[in-house]
Amino acid sequence: MTAGPLRPRELRPATRGERRARVALVAVGLGLALVGAVAAVTTLPPAQWVRVALWLAAGVVVHDAVVAPLALALGVGVLGRVRRPAVRRLLRAGLLLAATVVVVAVPLLATGGLR
Template sequence: MRTRLALGAVGVLVGLYGAFLFLSRQDPAQWLEVALWFGAGVVAHDFVLSAALIGVCLLGARVLPRSWRAPALVALVVWGTLTVVAVPVLTRGGARADNPTLLDRPYVATWWALSAIVVVSVVIAGFVRSRRAHGEE
């Protein structure tokens, strides 16, 4: 319990420090823009991404066999996070013609390779779980 309180106190202090830096170093005219940006992120996450994830999970619970549900859910969360994080580089946002060293990696191929790893992992986990489930019956 003490550890949780200590971690919570550290988190609150770091948050307060961040708020102080924001308020002391940011132009007050931009505060509304920042608030809107944060608000849009919360709305996008809570009402779009989370709702879509819950819908897909409910559909998966009806369609997939019991032994495949957990691996598929893990894959959905991992692949979704991977994709959301990769969107800026997949769309080449920030690439500039005057600096060819920006975004000079094969990001799309890497995303496909990581996606394939996720799919293969799910297939392996699903088969292992289904074999165990049939062995226990």
């Protein structure tokens, strides 16, 4: 099976090292999420918990309604037209970096920056 611009690659079983790395990454991620949850519960006043929950829910809605469709459109519209795999990888990395900067910068700009 040849991998075209939008065709999925043939999947191979993960190696033992890849499985261990995934388990380690999941464990680290869960540990950091637990640390964040404990820090949020112990430092935020209970009156702000509802606002934080609404903010997190809004983040999910914005991701599903705006970011994901935009990423799909860019992936199909831009990356689908590039034939060279090396250039496609560079474009994908650049678009991911730009999206990350936008996700961080827009809330800062919308709220007047750091206070």
